[in-house]
Amino acid sequence: MAKIATLITDMFEDVEYTGPAKAFNEAGHELINIEKEAGKKVTGKQGEAVVTIDKGIDDVNPDEFDALLLPGGFSPDQLRADDRFVTFTKAFMDSKKPVFAICHGPQLLITAKALEGRKATGFKSIQVDMEYAGATVVDEEVAVCQDQLVTSRQPDDIPAFNRESLKLLENK
Secondary structure, three states: OOEEEEEOOOOEOHHHHHHHHHHHHHOOOEEEEEEOOOOOEEEOOOOOOEEEOOEEHHHOOHHHOOEEEEOOEOHHHHHOOOHHHHHHHHHHHHOOOOEEEEOOOHHHHHHOOOOOOOEEOOOHHHHHHHHHOOOEEOOOOOEEEOOOEEEEOOHHHHHHHHHHHHHHHHOO
16 A cells, blocks of 8 residues: 655645545555654644644655645645755656645645646646646646646545545556
8 A cells, every 4th residue: 555645734725635634544545744843733724624743854755655645725835935845746746656736735846846748737726827837727626647646626626536546546
């Protein structure tokens, strides 16, 4: 089963973490939550989910993981201001490991300059930014690109996002 790195900090969109996390865990995959320091607790913007950070960004290497999850909310925008998270994200794209980004999650991919030539989607307010980053943006519940990148627009898309993410993991 896959070991999935999750980049997350305060103000993530609660269900965009809890929905995929539940689906991945039920399928036998392991999620490792990564922020600046291990042991910290981060809270979703709805206040419904509190996540304990397993590892600090300085204590992990992308080579230790099989896939990457980027939940939305304000979390990706905060994390992309720190080059360590951007570099970590780019490593997954460069090595063709599965990356799952929902809603505002693609903001980390934009900053990592990892969307050029990719079919992708994201929350409506970042779609033009994705286009400027070179992505072919589609307004669909889920976009799968090159058997590596799975993106979705919003919480309503979580069932399709989970389905395609799990299907990609099965084939790896």
